[in-house]
Amino acid sequence: MPRHGLYWLGQDLRLHDNPVLYDAQHQLDSLTFVYIHYKSQRLEPYFNSAPSQIKQAFIHDCLVDLDHQLGVYQQHILVRNEPPLLAIDKLIHSCAITDVFWTRQFGWDEFEIWSLLQKRYPNIKFHLYESYTLYQQHQLTNVLSDFPQSYSKFVKQLAATIESPLPPPESLPPPVQQREHNLYPSEQALIVSGGERQALKHTETYFSSSLPAHYKDVRNALMGFENSTKLSFWLSTGCLSVKQAYTTVEYYEAQHTRNDSTLWIKKELLWREFFQWYAFHYQTKLFHFSGIQQHKPLTSYYASRFQMWVDGTTPYPIVNACMHELKETGYLSNRGRQIVASCFVHELQLDWRYGANYFEQQLIDYDVASNWGNWQYLAGVGADPRGHRQFNLEHQVNTYDPDGAYIQKWHGKAQCFPLDTTDAADWPQ
Structure with missing residues (x-):
């Protein structure tokens, strides 16, 4: 048959x-x-x-x-x-x-x-x-039977070997249905190009340079395309295999150098792995207000505050700059994401799920597990053993934008009008 x-x-x-x-x-x-x-x-x-x-x-x-x-x-x-x-x-x-x-x-x-x-x-x-993922379910039987409450415990329990990436197929069976219409590239201006070929080209270029050896020193920078690996763009759509990414780092270590920076890149790939299986284990709790901790944060929904955050018109210049970059490019640095998420939960006292969903709409490199897991982390209802982390926004500016270049580039001028200008019952539609 x-x-x-x-x-x-x-x-x-x-x-x-x-x-x-x-x-x-x-x-x-x-x-x-x-x-x-x-x-x-x-x-x-x-x-x-x-x-x-x-x-x-x-x-x-x-x-x-x-x-x-x-x-x-x-x-x-x-x-x-x-x-x-x-x-x-x-x-x-x-x-x-x-x-x-x-x-x-x-x-x-x-x-x-x-x-x-x-x-x-x-x-x-x-x-x-x-x-x-780096691992398959059958390789993580011990880990998944009693899922670790933190990233560090998860990593300590990993014992399986990461399998080598597979080569492309030599041939494929023919289709049944004929092509209906051709697919043409979009005309939308993007900060990176989508697709496997661009993913592999970028990976080769990045790991042919000295950048991986200095990654840890610059990974928190708010500006500078080269200051992070940018692999997340293609990992999120599966244009790049995470096994390919991990083995490329190991090859770089064997050919060039193995230091804190290369280890940190692998650590972030393992963080990604942790959140995938975190989502697998907790299922719909990934989207619950009380998260996996089963306690509700002291936050709510305020329509005007949410809209200020989205539009980048809050009283906080650094937050406004980040939100403008996100809306215009579909991307935000890891540091920027943490800053705006902390502000969302703590300064604006908003229900973290609205922020997570907005990221889902906007981010080119959106990943359901990493996104919702990190938002739970910042909101104090996730895997963070310390719980309820709040970023001091003034300290963030002094540390990561001391000359104000980032705020100036993305027009982060503070808005000083009251936070609440409409009835809180004005639910978003």
Whole structure:
């Protein structure tokens, strides 16, 4: 009996280190690629899933790049703008699908859809792969059975070996459906280009320089594109494999130098890993107001304060500058994210979930686990053993923008009008 595969693409927009493609080349008679744009049906009042135009453009360009590369294999991507259950249902019937392939994602909505598909189609084989993380679930049995309450405990329990990245497939089965229309790059100006080829090019360029050896010294800078690895852009969409990133650091250490900076890059990749399995373990608690700590912060929702924060019109110049950069570029440094999140929770006393959701809309390098896990961390309801961290904004300015260059560049002038100018019942729509 012929085997016809359907590959539901998500955060795995690449050819290298892609176990789905590695297996598909030997197992299937045909393969259909589909990427589905859809709006989550979460009903929480803080939630708005509409991504910014910048974020949409970056994802689109990632798809364009993958589609172009698949052309070498006489393959292409079908793009759908409808609920996944409906889109996949149509393709299962039109392409006589026998096997469905998916890379595990760590958002609860996506996994719930995957579970519903399995129940709806008991006669179809469903193949779940794990290539968005350094480790696979079966390698972390001891860790996941009693999940560590902190990053440090998580790392101490890691004993498994990180497997080597897989090469791109030599060939791929043909598609069933013909191409419907060509994908063209977006016209949106972006600070980086999306796609696997740009990811690999950037990785090679960065690790061919001396920058990794000085990373720890400059990683907290608010300005300077070269002051962080910028790997998060492509890790978030799966254009770059995290195993590829980690092994590249190790290769750099073997060929050049191993110091605190290279170790710190690997540490941040392990922080990312921690948050993925944190999301896997706590499931919907990742989005709860009381977090994993099961206690509610003394914050609420104030419409005018939230809008000031979004627009960069708060009384705090450094926060305003950061918010302007985020809205204009779809990116914000790690230090900037911590500053605006701390202000959101502590100075503005806002419900942290609104801030996390705004980041979800805006950030090009948005990752559900890292984003919501870090917001819980700052709000004092997450994995931080110290709890409730508050940044002194004046100290942040004196340390990271002493000459005011960043505030000036991003027009962070303080606004001095009252924080609350509208009724707090003015819930966002």
